[in-house]
Amino acid sequence: MLDMRLKKLARQEVSCRDCALHRICLPAQLPASEVHILEHAVERNRVLAAGASLTHAGRRVQALYVLRNGSAKCSWISADGEESVRGFYLPGELIGLESLAERRHACDVLALEPTNYCRIPIARFEMLLDMLPGLRREVVRSLSLSLEASSRLVTRLVSTSARTRLAGFLLDLSRRLERRGLVSQEFELSMSRRDIARHLGLTVETVSRGLTAFKRAGWLLVRGRQIGIRDPGALSALSN
Amino acid sequence: MLDMRLKKLARQEVSCRDCALHRICLPAQLPASEVHILEHAVERNRVLAAGASLTHAGRRVQALYVLRNGSAKCSWISADGEESVRGFYLPGELIGLESLAERRHACDVLALEPTNYCRIPIARFEMLLDMLPGLRREVVRSLSLSLEASSRLVTRLVSTSARTRLAGFLLDLSRRLERRGLVSQEFELSMSRRDIARHLGLTVETVSRGLTAFKRAGWLLVRGRQIGIRDPGALSALSN
DNA sequence: CGGAAGATTGAAAATCATCAATACTCGTGG
DNA sequence: CCACGAGTATTGATGATTTTCAATCTTCCG
Numbered sequence: 001m002l003d004m005r006l007k008k009l010a011r012q013e014v015s016c017r018d019c020a021l022h023r024i025c026l027p028a029q030l031p032a033s034e035v036h037i038l039e040h041a042v043e044r045n046r047v048l049a050a051g052a053s054l055t056h057a058g059r060r061v062q063a064l065y066v067l068r069n070g071s072a073k074c075s076w077i078s079a080d081g082e083e084s085v086r087g088f089y090l091p092g093e094l095i096g097l098e099s100l101a102e103r104r105h106a107c108d109v110l111a112l113e114p115t116n117y118c119r120i121p122i123a124r125f126e127m128l129l130d131m132l133p134g135l136r137r138e139v140v141r142s143l144s145l146s147l148e149a150s151s152r153l154v155t156r157l158v159s160t161s162a163r164t165r166l167a168g169f170l171l172d173l174s175r176r177l178e179r180r181g182l183v184s185q186e187f188e189l190s191m192s193r194r195d196i197a198r199h200l201g202l203t204v205e206t207v208s209r210g211l212t213a214f215k216r217a218g219w220l221l222v223r224g225r226q227i228g229i230r231d232p233g234a235l236s237a238l239s240n
Numbered sequence: 241m242l243d244m245r246l247k248k249l250a251r252q253e254v255s256c257r258d259c260a261l262h263r264i265c266l267p268a269q270l271p272a273s274e275v276h277i278l279e280h281a282v283e284r285n286r287v288l289a290a291g292a293s294l295t296h297a298g299r300r301v302q303a304l305y306v307l308r309n310g311s312a313k314c315s316w317i318s319a320d321g322e323e324s325v326r327g328f329y330l331p332g333e334l335i336g337l338e339s340l341a342e343r344r345h346a347c348d349v350l351a352l353e354p355t356n357y358c359r360i361p362i363a364r365f366e367m368l369l370d371m372l373p374g375l376r377r378e379v380v381r382s383l384s385l386s387l388e389a390s391s392r393l394v395t396r397l398v399s400t401s402a403r404t405r406l407a408g409f410l411l412d413l414s415r416r417l418e419r420r421g422l423v424s425q426e427f428e429l430s431m432s433r434r435d436i437a438r439h440l441g442l443t444v445e446t447v448s449r450g451l452t453a454f455k456r457a458g459w460l461l462v463r464g465r466q467i468g469i470r471d472p473g474a475l476s477a478l479s480n
Numbered sequence: 481c482g483g484a485a486g487a488t489t490g491a492a493a494a495t496c497a498t499c500a501a502t503a504c505t506c507g508t509g510g
Numbered sequence: 511c512c513a514c515g516a517g518t519a520t521t522g523a524t525g526a527t528t529t530t531c532a533a534t535c536t537t538c539c540g
Contacts, residue, residue: 100381
């Protein structure tokens with residue numbers, strides 16, 4: 001018994017159920033029996049230094065990933081050398097699903113801060129997919145949700161005004177943090193202004209000016225990367 | 241034998257294999273045995289007048305759809321009454337997958353021209369999903385591809401210049417038509433300039449000016465909604 | 481033919497990008 | 511501990527692009 005405990009401590013966790021993310025992560029809706037099988041396929045406690053990358057665009061997909069803490073950006077360098085940032089990953093969000101069909105990663109995923117993550121080798125995952133009906137449903141669900149999130153992002157990007165896009169971005173981030181049980185009104189941006197700009201199709205300067213405008217309006221507290229949302233209603237009214 | 245033929249004619253087709261889209265549609269990569277089962281669940285030969293809608297945002301998902309000809313737009317009316325166009329569906333593209341998780345449609349889908357389509361009731365589809373491993377793989381693949389397409393759209397929208405977005409839109413449309421074995425250099429836009437504008441986050445006027453600019457540059461033939469691509473290379477260079 | 485919706489074009493105003501200068505932050509080494 | 515420097519962020523001035531407003535033209539359908 002004690003032996004078990006020590007082993008558990010040494011490897012931090014053995015089970016997905018002990019994980020802080022068990023309410024959000026892939027196993028959340030899975031029957032216990034399937035979780036038990038799935039977690040044997042998961043390589044836990046992997047670490048990534050800030051700036052290190054998880055995937056490279058064009059490389060073969062070897063595994064799926066889930067961050068346990070920290071955050072990552074998903075970006076792509078186009079032919080002319082410009083970087084476009086497709087999005088940011090928060091803990092519990094499954095990484096790599098969109099590359100399942102093509103078998104090659106569509107973008108670089110790069111840690112924005114020191115990060116722990118889980119890794120699931122793709123071959124074992126696909127095997128399990130054929131075995132576990134619950135996992136299957138969860139994957140379809142997860143893909144479906146990603147697609148919806150992507151659609152929302154499109155809606156946000158289509159809004160012509162820079163302020164609107166910025167407000168939408170901040171609110172989306174806030175909502176995703178809230179879902180993770182984190183403080184959603186006060187948080188620290190892990191990404192640079194440049195990353196936000198590249199993500200929203202704006203320039204660094206416009207992002208910066210937008211933030212100070214929100215600050216002056218009393219809607220936001222901004223100190224460097226520390227953000228406090230003071231008037232979500234006003235931001236929401238803008239973003240719609 | 242003759243009886244069978246007549247019946248077939250009367251209902252146009254009974255099998256997915258007889259369909260003109262069999263190379264692109266969902267059953268394309270499916271083993272024959274599974275196609276056989278799937279096609280019993282498909283309601284064929286349904287029609288939709290131009291302007292009629294297939295789904296309404298917020299309504300429960302009853303079925304998935306695939307257009308057989310014609311085209312549709314996927315749009316969403318935001319709180320302030322503004323319409324944002326998430327995208328356009330061409331024949332063979334599965335409609336409704338992104339709403340699978342939420343069980344409610346995320347947007348309105350509306351026919352842009354007189355359209356025939358297939359309908360698959362969602363309950364039967366989900367039952368088949370548990371029975372047919374090939375179908376499962378195809379659905380995951382299809383979702384994964386949609387997600388990738390959505391990512392590409394994001395990349396396009398993030399490009400700051402209006403011309404760039406417009407060029408990317410036209411090339412994407414051309415590629416999708418080509419994949420369907422249709423003429424990809426000469427085609428008719430089924431959507432209005434307003435729809436294109438709402439889709440790209442621009443105004444009608446900017447879209448119009450962009451098209452005439454491309455025309456003057458000799459890259460495009462434009463006569464109303466009739467488009468001829470003369471210099472795909474130039475457009476492609478712009479869109480990257 | 482006439483009317484309505486869609487599309488184009490022009491001129492003005494607003495927004496955003498670009499260029500440039502300055503300030504802040506953080507980690508490193510003196 | 512302070513200074514330095516690189517990377518990051520803010521701010522200002524200018525110019526380009528895009529929106530907005532308005533007028534005209536085209537197309538399509540009853």
